[in-house]
Amino acid sequence: MSLQFAILVALSDGPMSGYDIAKQFDESVGFFWRARHSQIYxxxxxxxxKGWATSExxxxxxxxNRIVFEIAPAGREALLxxxxxPSExxxxxxxxxxxxxxLDHVDLDGLRANILSRQERHRDHLAQYQAKYRVLEGSTELVDVGRRLALEVAVIWEREWSEWCGRALDQLAGATAATVGNVVAINQKNGER
Amino acid sequence: MSLQFAILVALSDGPMSGYDIAKQFDESVGFFWRARHSQIYxxxxxxxxKGWATSExxxxxxxxNRIVFEIAPAGREALLxxxxxPSExxxxxxxxxxxxxxLDHVDLDGLRANILSRQERHRDHLAQYQAKYRVLEGSTELVDVGRRLALEVAVIWEREWSEWCGRALDQLAGATAATVGNVVAINQKNGER
DNA sequence: GCGTTCATGTAACCTGTTACATGATTCT
DNA sequence: AGAATCATGTAACAGGTTACATGAACGC
Structure with missing residues (x-):
């Protein structure tokens, strides 16, 4: 169901085609809900x-040709x-x-490489979200307050992840590679087996 | 695919039935991947x-009768x-x-109620994760380091969400209810329309 | 008597992804 | 010449949820 509402939210900003929605999703409500064009259509x-939207x-x-959709009054009511x-x-x-x-059944080097590449992507995303956030700073318009709060979640998410990646890399720096079926201690001087 | 690996991870702690896995999921690897019993079976x-597990x-x-599953060598290899x-x-x-x-197309009172109930649940979850985290504190065993790092993510997630809920409630305290098709400013003295 | 726990599974359904298909225009 | 953009859609599949089904034992 949620995708239908995410689409209605996108349509609240004005009439749009399926193609438009798929693109808009990359830079607005799509931060919080994504879909491929096949699903959108x-x-x-x-x-x-359902009569929640009309098309032309x-x-x-x-x-x-473009098929432009517009939110119908019944759609606005459904959104409300x-x-x-209450949402889950x-x-x-x-x-x-x-x-x-x-961690003891997994390839440690692979995992470390994974953390590193994740850290990069989280930093990229963080910069993007922060830029979007700054545009809304200071506004008291209700829509902007909501979008700022939503973007704040995104900023925190990316910031905390990228900081976590740093700590994880530190803690895994001295660890040895996992051996199948063998318990490995992270600190060799203390590890009995 | 991921669920299969989550199950293999659960089986790494020892042989288990489908029923056991469904229950264990509530307090271990299931913090990070959940499934209903129908899907687990x-x-x-x-x-x-695939020969990744054997059953008896x-x-x-x-x-x-119980049907107990055990991870097979091929399963351990698949896990590695x-x-x-790299994961997404x-x-x-x-x-x-x-x-x-x-926010301007949505029921504000409903949303506020939602935030409040979310805050409660996030606080509950936070306490749970923190308790699990404390048990692992100080250990240098590789498994424990990994579980601690994973739980740290969960703790941060719940803590940041519950703090965010508080800030959100503050910022939405003075806002008026949305009217369909009408832009509402959050601060009445500044709101022109 | 009634709900819960133990323990397995199936069937229908909804959501989401991947791949296929078309066809003109514009950029490199 | 080849790729990307515009713009629509369909079909098959994978992943996940809900509901149905069975049946004994045990506590309230």
Whole structure:
């Protein structure tokens, strides 16, 4: 269901085609919910079927025609109703953390390389989110307050991850490679086996 | 694929039935990857098919028989191979943040209630993770270092969320309810429309 | 008597990804 | 010549949830 609402949120900024939504997702509400165009077209069909959005085909020459969707009053009502319902807290779900949890059954060098490349990407994302955040600073407009709060979550997420990566690399610096079926102590002077 | 590896990680601690795995998931590797029993049984079948795990039926009287699974050498090898592959960074995906992003099209009172109940749950989770974390403190055993690092992520996640909830409630304290199709300023003395 | 725990599984469904398909225009 | 952009969509598959089904034992 959530994707349908994310699309309605995107349409709240004005009428858009499926193609537009797929692109807009890269720089707005899509920070918090993503989808491929194949899924977007499917969900747009459902929104239309429910009467939550209306569509209009716009003729173009040289390019394929655009089908522009607009949020309908019933769609706005559905959006309001959705926000009255309590939403589920998002639980951590990350295969990388699963690997860490089983550090003694895993390739340590691979994992270290993984952490390093993650750190880079988190720093990149952090810079992006911070730039977006700064634009909204100081505004008291309700929309901007919400977007700032949402972006704050993103900034914290990326910042904490990139700092965590640094600490993890430090702590794993002296560790030896895992041997299948063997328990390895991280500190050789203390490790009995 | 990841669930299969999460199951293999669980089996690394010793042979277990599907039922056991479903329960263990609530207090170990399941902090970072969850699944219903229906899915676990399905994936156990696949693991067996690939030769990554073996099973043995144990007769019981009064209770249904247990089918205990054990990780096979090929499974250990697969786990190692998996950890050599770089894993995708987990992107934020949260319908609650989508709602925040569209604060002017959403029910403010509903959202505030939502934040409050979230704050409670995040505090609960934080306490749980911290307790688990403390048990591992001081250990230099490789497994424990990994689990501590993984739990650290969980602790930070819950702590930052609960603190964020507090700030969000502060900032939304004075805001008025959204009106459909109307832009509302958060600060009445400055709001022109 | 009623709910919970133990223990297995299946079937239908929803969500999301990957790959395929078309066809003109514009940039390198 | 080849790639990217614009713009739509379909089909097959993978991953995950919900609901259904069975049946004995045990505590309240």
């Amino acid at each position: 499917r969900e747009l069909g459902k929104l239309k079927g 085909e716009i003729e173009q020459t040289g390019k394929p 109703e959705w926000s009255r319902q 807290v998002q639980e951590l779900k990350d295969d990388f953390l699963v690997q860490l949890y089983a | 399905r994936e156990l079948g696949k693991l067996k098919g 039926e144990i007769e019981q009287t009064g209770k249904p 191979e998996w950890s050599r592959q 960074v987990q992107e934020l995906k949260d319908d609650f943040l989508v709602q925040l992003y569209a």
